[in-house]
Amino acid sequence: MSIQVKEVSKFYGKQKALDALSFEISDAEVVGFLGPNGAGKSTMMKIITGFLPQSSGDVFVNGLNVMTHSLEIRKQIGYLPEHNPLYLDLYVKEYLEYVAGIYKLGKNKKKRVDEMIELTGLGLEQKKKIGALSKGYRQRVGLAQALIHDPKVLILDEPTTGLDPNQLVEVRQLIQNIGKEKTVMLSTHIMQEVEAICERVLIINKGKLVADQTSNNMHSIKESYIFDLQFTSPVSNAQFKTIAGITQVEALANNRYQISATSDVREQIFQMAVSNNLVLLEMKSQERNLESIFHELTR
Numbered sequence: 001m002s003i004q005v006k007e008v009s010k011f012y013g014k015q016k017a018l019d020a021l022s023f024e025i026s027d028a029e030v031v032g033f034l035g036p037n038g039a040g041k042s043t044m045m046k047i048i049t050g051f052l053p054q055s056s057g058d059v060f061v062n063g064l065n066v067m068t069h070s071l072e073i074r075k076q077i078g079y080l081p082e083h084n085p086l087y088l089d090l091y092v093k094e095y096l097e098y099v100a101g102i103y104k105l106g107k108n109k110k111k112r113v114d115e116m117i118e119l120t121g122l123g124l125e126q127k128k129k130i131g132a133l134s135k136g137y138r139q140r141v142g143l144a145q146a147l148i149h150d151p152k153v154l155i156l157d158e159p160t161t162g163l164d165p166n167q168l169v170e171v172r173q174l175i176q177n178i179g180k181e182k183t184v185m186l187s188t189h190i191m192q193e194v195e196a197i198c199e200r201v202l203i204i205n206k207g208k209l210v211a212d213q214t215s216n217n218m219h220s221i222k223e224s225y226i227f228d229l230q231f232t233s234p235v236s237n238a239q240f241k242t243i244a245g246i247t248q249v250e251a252l253a254n255n256r257y258q259i260s261a262t263s264d265v266r267e268q269i270f271q272m273a274v275s276n277n278l279v280l281l282e283m284k285s286q287e288r289n290l291e292s293i294f295h296e297l298t299r
């Protein structure tokens with residue numbers, strides 16, 4: 001088990017940012033850490049990487065307690081913080097050599113730096129100042145610094161935020177390649193990103209875990225059915241609630257309703273309409289994707 005998070009809570013003053021969060025990530029898994037802004041993603045990642053202490057609970061990385069073994073754990077973790085802080089006045093290669101020095105890579109230093117430049121496609125940019133690079137290339141520098149000490153575990157906090165569509169594809173591809181050999185946990189609020197590169201998704205909202213699913217299993221989670229209905233006249237909540245399995249009714253304009261249900265209740269809806277003398281104009285089942293599940297779980 002690469003990462004174990006047990007009942008972790010974090011308070012900033014009186015504000016609870018993480019609420020007894022628990023999950024585990026296995027070796028070489030690529031996991032998307034999803035949640036709306038303010039959900040607690042960055043806080044959780046800072047705690048896993050040992051940059052911020054939790055208020056309660058335990059975190060283990062490769063079996064070591066983060067609180068008591070923070071230095072050893074930093075050697076085993078590569079971390080790309082949110083907003084990717086870099087020294088804009090340093091040259092790309094110079095910066096990577098500096099980072100390699102921090103990790104005491106010794107005589108391997110030059111070789112590792114060259115390997116990282118190659119891996120992240122920074123060859124043509126290596127002699128430029130970081131401040132002169134585009135956002136996409138800065139992200140590559142961030143990834144190169146996170147990988148330079150060959151960590152087993154990579155924690156990437158919104159690695160693709162702010163990239164243009166081409167850069168996005170390239171950086172995602174890079175992460176996918178890296179993920180073949182390493183444990184990767186990446187935070188994002190972009191659903192397509194999870195669908196594109198993650199085997200599994202953890203969704204948090206307000207500091208709590210609301211889903212833990214393999215990404216092609218997401219559709220099987222509760223409230224898996226959504227129907228769009230239109231009647232000729234209004235239908236009351238009570239009328240809908242006579243049908244077992246309907247968990248939510250959202251009334252829209254023009255006697256339209258969106259229904260969430262735990263099973264396929266189309267026949268029951270039709271029967272309910274008949275027995276209440278309601279005219280059903282339209283009934284459509286909605287294709288569920290990660291996006292709609294995300295909205296439902298975090299609204």
Ligand code: ADP
Pocket residue numbers: 012015017035036037038039040041042043044
């Ligand atoms: P996310 O990365 O999912 O957007 P964060 O972990 O950054 O969420 O933030 C979670 C909550 O904790 C937010 O409400 C945020 O305002 C609050 N928070 C984060 N960092 C601090 C801090 N240093 N001091 C006070 N509150 C903070």
Ligand code: MG
Pocket residue numbers: 041042043082157
């Ligand atoms: Mg964040």
